[in-house]
Amino acid sequence: MSHTMEISQDLSPEKFVLGKRAGTWVVKFAGIGAVALAIALALGFTGDEATTSRFLHAYLTSYMYFTSICLGALFFVIIMQVTSAGWSATTRRIAELLTMNFPLMGVLSLPILASAAMGNATLFTWVDPSIVDNAQPGLSHLIETKSAYLNSSFFIGRVVFYFALWIGVASWFRKNSMAQDISGDPILTNKMKKFAAPAIPLFALSITFFALDMLMSLDPTWFSTIFGVYYFAGSFGAFMALLGIISNKLGGEGGILSGKIRDEHFHDIGKLTFAFVMFWGYIAFSQYILIWYANIPEETAWYHERENLYWGHVGILFVVRFAIPFLGLMSRHMKRVPGRMIIFGGWILVTHFYDMFFLTMPSQIQTLGYLKANALAEHGEEAAAALEATAHSFEAMPFGALEALCLIGIGGLFVAGVAHAFSKNSILAVRDPRMSESMTFHNP
Amino acid sequence: MDNNQNDLPHLGLLAEYETPEALLSASEKVRDGGYKRWDTHTPFPVHGIDEAMGIKPTILPWIVLGAGATGTCTALLLQWWSNAVAYPFLISGKPLFSWIPAFPITFELTVLFAGVTTLFAMLGLNRLPQLHHPLFEVKRFARATQDRFFLAIDSADPLFNDSSARALLEGTGASAIEEVPNMGASKTPPMWLLQIAVVLAFASFVPLGVIYSAWENTTDKPAWHFVWDMDFQESYRTGEKVPLFADGMAMRPEIPGTVATGELHQNTEYxxxxxxxxxxxxxxxxxxxxxxxxxxxxxxxxxxxxxxxxxxxxxxxxxxxxxxxxxxxxxxxxxxxxxxxxxxxxxxxxxxxxxxxxxxxxxxxxxxxxxxxxxxxxxxxxxxxxxxxxxxxxxxxxxxxxxxx
Missing domain, CATH: 1.10.760.10 (Cytochrome c-like domain)
Incomplete structure (x- = not known):
């Protein structure tokens, strides 16, 4: 026990505030992000309908990508509390600080909510089902039957509710954890553990419906009951990858958390990353094999867009998002050696973006088809040809300026938010009762 | 050396320690002393004991990886050969062999091969199961499962020398040092166990013999039915009366307006x-x-x-x-x-x-x-x-x- 006291004496919260080192990032990244986002918004909302549609899809891709990392961080906090995990005590605060981006992500949902509120059906066709009438007469009936759930006001209400819930849960955990930095009261740990249990189903249901609302409803006639888990599996894997990178940077030689985050932590973070690479592969494949086997048109249509009308997305995605990191992270050595996790963490973060791209962008082909048919019926051949040209430019360059601007824009603001949180708060839960365990444990 | 092992005064030295830290530092000394045939025994896993003992990382993961890869290949070959080569059977227009439906079986077989190999390779590498170990003859050793930490040097170690090993262990702060008694014949398992093993070995041929004789001979007796509901399924035969349909026929007529595959005979001349x-x-x-x-x-x-x-x-x-x-x-x-x-x-x-x-x-x-x-x-x-x-x-x-x- 004397061992424990010695360790906690040299820990004071002030020592682990990054301050200016992170503060300079805030201005830089916020500036870059704001400019990129402003250009993207300007381009997106001044162009023709096809451009607006493409902008909204591109925006949603990046938006869901960065939101998924916040969600992964929140789940990490909850799950580490509920399992009384000792090993993660030195890394948990990083996750708690990442969840400080929830308000930012809530504000950034405005363009998506606005498109629904304004009746712009170029992102979500269910906003105005009549958009499909010229392309596929009768299809709007299928969409309208779901209008009790898929309508603009209920959709906006749900999204507001999700963010209220996440901000509330995340800040409650963060506040209690930070109060412990000062008081060192172990009762707070018990309190957080008690609340973490009911937080799990709340989190599970909210992330499921969030994924259904934001991504699955892009094609309102398609459905997959595993879809929420799919998004969750990718989200938590991506967060673990990011945590691996941050831990390696802060816990490596000369880092502020050097000695607090050790190779044992790299190993454990690597194990969870590896597990969720497998879990993602398992879920993604389960969804695919059932749809492949049943071969029912209304289900295969979604994969048809992604496998045949586009690139060979499905096969590529399984290889890059599952097979390569699976083989790469398999050995104990790879997880423990500092720096390796930066490579594979980066790989997973890139391929997770690819996954979000895969979920979102191909729906745009469908929307373009509707828009073309409408233009042909209402404004004649010329208008349709103009849209056709936009569509062609998209097929030639699926990741173009709009996609890049949205990624840099939302990404810049996200990084600025993280840097802001790191510059103002201690990045180590210094007086967590399991701190000494976390600093001394060994993997068998 | 093994030839005259029965004549040795003892089979090695057993040192007892009260704390894991003492055991760790003792292990480092024995390791640095150059001994090869020695081991430690603790009531719970002691972190750092591998390094202190100088144990090299196990090759078990590589064996398991090899077994897993063998399982993958076996499953893929089996499915490809049976579905696409030996008994090609077209099911609802799917390809005869495809990676996608082959995946679950491949996954299962990979896990099965890897899992079973993990167990048996672990046992093999640890030379288990062992029916007896000379250390059990030391009464004190029972506390290895409770609250004491032990270090045993085998006298079969090429460096082993009674006085120098004893001096080394004494220098490590052992709370007690005991000789492992040489019980001579204890290496061989008891006779009754061997007898049971021989009987079981012969008995294991009985089912094979029964299968072989059934294969080679004809019989006029009815077959054995092990799985009744497989052998006698509740299915209807052609022409049988059934209550399921209004017309009472088990054979279902073709649905009006449909044509079965291969039954479209538009060329009436032919x-x-x-x-x-x-x-x-x-x-x-x-x-x-x-x-x-x-x-x-x-x-x-x-x-x-x-x-x-x-x-x-x-x-x-x-x-x-x-x-x-x-x-x-x-x-x-x-x-x-x-x-x-x-x-x-x-x-x-x-x-x-x-x-x-x-x-x-x-x-x-x-x-x-x-x-x-x-x-x-x-x-x-x-x-x-x-x-x-x-x-x-x-x-x-x-x-x-x-x-x-």
């Missing part, structure tokens, strides 16, 4: 020998060649010769038997088979003959359900050949062969 308006066609709608005639000859021999005879004169074995019966007053009402080489049949069109085979004529039954349509046309052509042969003249025989007649 399938029915009739034109679209229902009149019989004149000439067979098939390309005539020697292979088709040979097929016709063979099919004619199977289906037609019993009554019509080899040459079509209506003198097949059934007719000859009927004549025999008539000659002794039997076979009342017998209708003789037709001589199909006469002008009456020769004057019929191909379509008419085809129709006769398909639908039957007077007492001749219909063969449409027994003979596939292609074979029926082959028989029609062979009948034409028989008619030609029956009415041949010497001019039909090639000049070179006429001498043989």
């Amino acid at each position: 399938y029915a020998g009739k034109t679209a308006d229902g009149s019989l066609i004149g000439t067979a709608p098939v390309a005539v060649d020697a292979a088709l005639l040979a097929r016709g000859q063979q099919r004619f021999a199977i289906y037609c010769t019993p009554c019509h005879g080899d040459s079509g004169y209506g003198d097949g074995i059934v007719q000859r038997r009927a004549q025999k019966l008539i000659s002794i007053g039997g076979a009342n009402g017998w209708v003789s088979p037709t001589n199909i080489t006469t002008d009456a049949i020769g004057g019929q069109t191909d379509g008419q003959i085809f129709n006769s085979i398909t639908e039957g004529v007077r007492t001749m039954p219909a063969y449409g359900s027994q003979i596939p349509v292609g074979d029926r046309w082959a028989i029609v052509l062979y009948v034409r050949a028989l008619q030609r042969a029956a009415n041949a003249t010497i001019d039909d025989v090639p000049a070179a062969n006429r001498g043989g007649l």
